[in-house]
Amino acid sequence: MDEMKDVILKYVKNEYLEDEDQEIGYDTPLISGGIVDSFSMVSLKRFLENKYKISIPDDKATPEAFDSVTRIVVLVNQFVK
Amino acid sequence: MSYTATVKHIYEDQIKSIRDAGLFKQERFIHSQQAADIEVEFPPGAPSKKVINMCANNYLGMSSHPEVLDAAMDGLKCRGYGMSSVRFICGTQDIHKILEDQITDFLGTEATILFPSCMDANAGVFEALLSKDDVMIADRLVHASIIDGMRLCAAENDSFKHGNMEHLEEKLRLHADKRLKMVITDGVFSMDGDTARLDQIVALCEKYGAMVFVDDSHASGFIGKTGRGTHEKYGVVGKIDVITTTFGKALGGASGGCVSGRKELVEICRQRARPYLFSNTIAPVVVAGVMRVLEILSQSTERRDKLERNTEYWRRGLTNAGFILKDGDTPIVPVMLFNAKLSQDVSRDLFSEGIYAVGFFFPVVPQGQARIRTQISAGHEIQHLDQALEAFIKVGKKYEILGKTKQEIIDRYGA
Incomplete structure (x- = not known):
């Protein structure tokens, strides 16, 4: 679980942070905090699906479910076998 | 389906939440042709006021040529x-x-x-x-x-x-x-x-x-x-x-x-x-x-050349006055204020001084990146820019942001 958290946090930092000095944690709001816009969520969803060999239905891939690393881990674990 | 009270409430609630979030957009009525000098009625019903337009996309001044x-x-x-x-x-x-x-x-x-x-x-x-x-x-x-x-x-x-x-x-x-x-x-x-x-x-x-x-x-x-x-x-x-x-x-x-x-x-x-x-x-x-x-x-490239000169003049004037600008060389010149309320307050005060320039804040720009976006035109003369600069400096002094760093502005007003 912790490893998944760190993998996703690292991806979010590399993929979305414009300012390298910006610090984010597991519970930093990503969508509502303006770090990941709803359009760019697509690449995050694709990353999770490829990395964990899962398929996240569109109705589950909501801005709320993607709003922090902690929430994303909960979402991913629903689909990991 | 008729327009029932329930349906009406759904939309009223949405409008209220837009207002509550401070995101309600209100039009300002212009009583003149689009140009550097315009007459604006704002708020609705107020007598129209002569202002210098610093927020049009009329970069070459062709709208009323x-x-x-x-x-x-x-x-x-x-x-x-x-x-x-x-x-x-x-x-x-x-x-x-x-x-x-x-x-x-x-x-x-x-x-x-x-x-x-x-x-x-x-x-x-x-x-x-x-x-x-x-x-x-x-x-x-x-x-x-x-x-x-x-x-x-x-x-x-x-x-x-x-x-x-x-x-x-x-x-x-x-x-x-x-x-x-x-x-x-x-x-x-x-x-x-x-x-x-x-x-x-x-x-x-x-x-x-x-x-x-x-x-x-x-x-x-x-x-x-x-x-x-x-x-x-x-x-x-x-x-x-x-x-x-x-x-x-x-x-x-x-x-x-x-x-x-x-x-x-x-x-x-x-x-x-x-x-x-x-x-x-x-x-x-x-x-x-x-x-x-x-x-x-x-x-002729006369108009785009004039726009380039105007842009340089405006950027130099704001920078020398102590404002923080986004780097660039285009006629879009964002004056960074970082705080959403400050951007609205500065915009309102500029309007009182006869300068029409709009404040932008999240979600239109990233969180903590609120600004006044100024846009220069070949339709501006140097006296327009000088008058606008004078107003910006007056308002900048009022809020004590001139010569301040980004961190100092954020420490005072928040991001």
Whole structure:
């Protein structure tokens, strides 16, 4: 679980942070905090699906479910076998 | 279903939440032609006030140019008011074709197709050109109309960090297996006023076999030595596969837009782009006006040269006064205030001083990046800029932000 958290946090930092000095944690709001816009969520969803060999239905891939690393881990674990 | 009290409440609640979030947009009524000096009624019902317009996209001052008005009136008399048809039935006049050829020459492309607006061009172009086996890779700060257009397209979408060529290359490698790849960017970014490094983007696209798409709405007419756009600035005229642009900004400011680029791509748009197929094109009166604008701009670079001088003067004045600006050399000059409320307060006080400049804050710009976006025009004279500068300094002193660092402003007002 912790490893998944760190993998996703690292991806979010590399993929979305414009300012390298910006610090984010597991519970930093990503969508509502303006770090990941709803359009760019697509690449995050694709990353999770490829990395964990899962398929996240569109109705589950909501801005709320993607709003922090902690929430994303909960979402991913629903689909990991 | 009738418009019941329940339905009414749903919409009333939405309007209330927009107000509560401080995001309610209110129009200001202008009682004059669009120009550097305008008369504005605000709030509604107030007597109209003479102000200097520092927030129009009227970069070349063509919106009320007498020769453009004359040409438009001639167009109205000779070709009538409306077409009452889409292009491919009986809605195409000779002047539509002439304008398309004029734009092709002006932008240095192979062919052009008109759209009712650039919003429509962007809404239609991706769906027409790409399908599910393809990928669109867009700069994160592209205009909302591009994002809407991408949403309508079945191709996979991805994005790269704003202006970050390493990240773009990473994405081009990631999507190497796609049938078609299109890299998508604005030429000039409307909120920050910076330009896309099209020379570097073209080089990467050539390396990885991708097409290049540029929305040059905030560039056509004045960026580059002869005003052809961002592709001229970076020496890649003829190498951009798709350019979309608007006639609603520098090129007369009325309405209309186009897709210009490779002739096969333009032809596919003519066959498949839905906003083109299912909507009337630009009215003859506007076509005639845009044609005259392009003639004027092709004869002389005087107006874009003046705009460049005005922009340098304005940037220098604000910088010397101690304001923090976004770096850049375009006529979009964002004055950074970082705090949303401060941006609204400064905008309101500037209006009281006779300067019309709008504050932008999240979600229009990133969190903690609130600003006053000023836009310079060739229609401004030095005395306009001096008067505006005087007002900015007066308001800047009131809020004690002159000469302060970003951190000092955030410490005082919050981000």
